[in-house]
Amino acid sequence: xxxxxxxxxxxxxxxxxxxxxxxxxxxxxxxxxxxxxxxxxxxxxxxxxxxxxxxxxxxxxxxxxxxxxxxxxxxxxxxxxxxxxxxxxxx
Numbered sequence: 001x002x003x004x005x006x007x008x009x010x011x012x013x014x015x016x017x018x019x020x021x022x023x024x025x026x027x028x029x030x031x032x033x034x035x036x037x038x039x040x041x042x043x044x045x046x047x048x049x050x051x052x053x054x055x056x057x058x059x060x061x062x063x064x065x066x067x068x069x070x071x072x073x074x075x076x077x078x079x080x081x082x083x084x085x086x087x088x089x090x091x
Contacts, residue, residue, distance in 0.1 A: 034049060 030049060030053065
């Protein structure tokens, strides 16, 4: 079972790495602002805007991941306590 989990995790990690360059895209509004800024000579605007978009994207997933991790740990502790309680009842 653990080996299967490792294979599935590796597969999804590989897919994520292969599709990573596609995540640097922007919406139409951001793209038009960058094109306008590059015409005016501001070449750093595009890079900083991409970084800002990625920061805004990561934050909600990081918060959800933290909550999920805490929930998982609490669930695991509760399951272990219930298992210990059941084992202590068996003579």
